[in-house]
Amino acid sequence: MSAAGDNVGRMKHGFIFTGTDPSLAVELAPLAEASGWDAFFVWEGIWATDPWATLAAAAVVTDRIRLGTMLTPVPRRRPWELAGQTMTVDRLSNGRVILSAGLGVAAEFEQRFWIFEDDPGRKVRAELLDEGLEMLQHLWQGQPFSFEGEHYHAEPTQTMLPPAIVQQPRIPTWVVGVWPRMKSMRRVARYDGWIPNYAPPGAAGMDPLEQQRTYTPEIAAEAIAWITSERERLGLADRPFDVVQEGTTGGVDRVADAAVVRAWAEAGVTWWLESDWQVPAERVAEYARARVAAGPPRP
Template sequence: MKHGFIFTGTDPQLAVELAPLAEASGWDAFFVWEGIWATDPWATLAAAAMVTDRIRLGTMLTPVPRRRPWELAGQTMTVDRLSNGRVILSVGLGVPEEFEPRFWIFEDDPGRKVRAELLDEELELLQPLWRGEPFAYEGRHFHAKRTDSMLPPAIVQEPRIPIWVVGVWPRMKSMRRVARYDGWIPNYAPPGAGIDPNLQQRTYTPEIAAEAIAWIRAEREQAGLAERPFDILHEGTTSGTDAAADAAIVRPWADAGVTWWLESDWNVPADHVADYSRDRVRAGPPRF
């Protein structure tokens, strides 16, 4: 199991301070969050890339349907090159307006169906954009005219920057999207219930994760992708001070097949985020 730390604050200077501290403290990845009218995560990660050598860098997560794919391609390519191939792109549909109106102050939520269409089309379009070669594209929402001039450099990583995708288990259309890419960020919709983040946290268990992971493996094998790396994520909170208690939290997820533990605590008050983040990062990831 690998371990990432998610910085839940908003100060870019603090984030750039924490990234090398996380690297020195044994973490495998450092993530910042991406909002609407917020600190620019990719500018922050570009600065973090210049003060780190090993740790992977990314967002948790990027609401791709809210972005222009050519701009996202340029930002991720830039950080990938600055970091010599250490970027991870975590993607999802974005928070619905009914759960977080703050993210929809500049536009109206077009609905889950349209956001899903945008996500699929933009992920497809990112692939040729990252190669920095002439191409043409025609989709329902986007198009690209072929050009041979002013082409950007290609990304460092092959065959692409790893793409971790939010998928709702057991909704098969959502999960089939996950299986085509490089990692699963789990959401869970209990039978008979909608997609409620609070309900998911109460009802999603390692046993359910293991069931979904087995399905993903079978789906990828059928698609001829079984030999390609694939990550399974779980986000949670450990103390950093009680190794036995922390191990008891993390171990069942590792046994279920989770490959990345993402440490976060979104309930820390804004005026305590700096002290909390420094202390938790310095304590290192939960080990067992």
């Protein structure tokens, strides 16, 4: 079998719950596990259902499926609080958590996320993301440490230390990166997975719809080749690394669904994340139950 064909067989599949009802999410997680999905994700908002409380409940009613957010705006979070939440779910699930990390949506694209504070701008959010991710590496170990950054600091303490995470050396951390912006992509290469954004050459701004329209498996393959080379340079080539692609399949025609996913797998994508953000709120429960039960778009 060719390398591309082999990757098709190895691809994993996650389902993103786009609704807001935590009870429904906890109902869906074991259904997803029984229906052959490899992961179950919930979204994290500002003034919204608490994703980590929801995932904690999902952890105790599942055994195999991985659990995570899609995604966590790390610059909006206090790293020590995020460390405690993720550690708790990691221990409750016996090491099945994935952290998906990004800058968060800019105010120019979604003002709803900035109703309590002002957007400090992409540069500051990028600094907060880098420092937050660095702090998490220490916080997850439940050991005294010191940290001095531009935005955060920590003093060593021996008292009331939390337990460490189950997964080592860290909870797998997938990071949003904008291809082909090298500063963003170099951050991605240091962690455990890439959540793609794409900045088409010559395009104004970072319009999400334009990114989705112009990002193709061919562009993904180009970016993945760069990540592979960069990780070799960093001495990380022997450590697992995932590449994510989010999209929508029907769940009715398995052959057609698999064909949609195949091109991405052949490009080197390792996870297909099923989502449909266009489903109206009143239909989310009906849609999610049916699509989860239909199973992932495997060949």
